[in-house]
Amino acid sequence: NAGVMQNPRHLVRRRGQEARLRCSPMKGHSHVYWYRQLPEEGLKFMVYLQKENIIDESGMPKERFSAEFPKEGPSILRIQQVVRGDSAAYFCASSPTGDNQPQHFGDGTRLSIL
Amino acid sequence: QQQVKQSPQSLIVQKGGISIINCAYENTAFDYFPWYQQFPGKGPALLIAIRPDVSEKKEGRFTISFNKSAKQFSLHIMDSQPGDSATYFCAASSHGQNFVFGPGTRLSVLP
Numbered sequence: 451n452a453g454v455m456q457n458p459r460h461l462v463r464r465r466g467q468e469a470r471l472r473c474s475p476m477k478g479h480s481h482v483y484w485y486r487q488l489p490e491e492g493l494k495f496m497v498y499l500q501k502e503n504i505i506d507e508s509g510m511p512k513e514r515f516s517a518e519f520p521k522e523g524p525s526i527l528r529i530q531q532v533v534r535g536d537s538a539a540y541f542c543a544s545s546p547t548g549d550n551q552p553q554h555f556g557d558g559t560r561l562s563i564l
Numbered sequence: 565q566q567q568v569k570q571s572p573q574s575l576i577v578q579k580g581g582i583s584i585i586n587c588a589y590e591n592t593a594f595d596y597f598p599w600y601q602q603f604p605g606k607g608p609a610l611l612i613a614i615r616p617d618v619s620e621k622k623e624g625r626f627t628i629s630f631n632k633s634a635k636q637f638s639l640h641i642m643d644s645q646p647g648d649s650a651t652y653f654c655a656a657s658s659h660g661q662n663f664v665f666g667p668g669t670r671l672s673v674l675p
Contacts, residue, residue, distance in 0.1 A: 454607070483663065492570075492653055492665040493608065506661050541607050549660040552598065555607035 456556035463532050464564045471527040471559045475544030482525045483543045537563045568656050570666030583641040585669045587654035594656040599639050602651045644673045
């Protein structure tokens, strides 16, 4: 399967804990995008990364959220001190280059905060 | 200005009919307009995309119509099938950045 892989598919955390969401892009893709989707809503852009660089983080909340895409390994979206409002589906997409190339999405991580 | 508006919110079509979903944008810097299909529990899948230098693009039963002056674009699904029942999102971006998605249209195709 050469698609975008996200794990875990489901993640349950208690308020105040940390959540780490992982995304492995398609082979040959060096651009990664993270989105958040609330129930019955569209996707909201969070952050756009290239290997070892954050290109655009204009959609990221200023506090508690961070993202990285290291030279080796998957991209990580990290949410510290989670709150109930962080419950959502988080999707990762990848593309081969950043210039209006089709984005290929993973099946998301469903984050539930107790 | 970054918003993409999408209508209708939900759509019911008989099998074999034409499904039409409309989107509108304000930001004239947008230069790429993809449509995505999403099934429950799955990630969005790219259906078809258009750039503003063409007014129409067709792939199989799916057609995008693009009106640059009106800043509107639409998805037409010809001969709609029950398997097309899903949520459809339009999106827009500028130079591969600033991806903005519409709120989605839930399509139900009745057998």
